[in-house]
Amino acid sequence: AIVAGNLNSEFLLDANTGRLTLNRTLDRETLPRYVLTVTASDRSASPLQTSALIQVLVGDANDNAPS
Numbered sequence: 001a002i003v004a005g006n007l008n009s010e011f012l013l014d015a016n017t018g019r020l021t022l023n024r025t026l027d028r029e030t031l032p033r034y035v036l037t038v039t040a041s042d043r044s045a046s047p048l049q050t051s052a053l054i055q056v057l058v059g060d061a062n063d064n065a066p067s
Contacts, residue, residue: 003051004037011036011056020054028058 002013011034012023018040026034034056041049 001039002036003039005035007031007034010034013038026056026058027063028060032058034058 001015002011009023010026012021013019014021020036020038036054036056037051038054039049039051041047
């Protein structure tokens with residue numbers, strides 16, 4: 001689960017595969033970097049849990065035509 005840093009639900013995390021995907025287009029001019037806190041746990045009787053930080057750097061695209 002993404003427990004922090006997913007400000008406007010930009011990212012989705014598949015609970016079964018752990019695959020992180022985009023939910024919307026990112027814009028470097030709006031926010032150039034995201035730091036997500038992700039927590040994983042097992043489904044045992046005494047569940048184990050761990051957390052990790054994932055840093056996403058947004059590259060710049062020339063999305064404005066020259067004038």
